[in-house]
Amino acid sequence: MNEIKPLLSGVLCLAIALALPSSFADDRKEQREQDAIREALQRGEVLPLVRILALAQQAVPGDVIEVELERKHGALVYEIKVLTASGRVREVKLDARTGKVLEIEDD
Numbered sequence: 546m547n548e549i550k551p552l553l554s555g556v557l558c559l560a561i562a563l564a565l566p567s568s569f570a571d572d573r574k575e576q577r578e579q580d581a582i583r584e585a586l587q588r589g590e591v592l593p594l595v596r597i598l599a600l601a602q603q604a605v606p607g608d609v610i611e612v613e614l615e616r617k618h619g620a621l622v623y624e625i626k627v628l629t630a631s632g633r634v635r636e637v638k639l640d641a642r643t644g645k646v647l648e649i650e651d652d
Contacts, residue, residue: 582614591621591641600644601625601637614641626652
């Protein structure tokens, strides 16, 4: 039993060491993506959130409960979740550059 403890401890340390670099790499990738989105907004290539929310409300009236801005197939897309008066949660996807409604779906 005493021989197993150092072995388990070594395996645990190795697992942690292997996991850390990938999480740091993921953090750096996410930071680069956020910086690119911020720069696109500053250049006017992405509509501001206030405008996007108004367009989403026109498409699906209700209370906005979640907003995401993601890159899909090379384009930035706002995904807006809306709680409707009837209690349904709908997701409105809008092109971040033009504000065009791409899709409305039940969530």
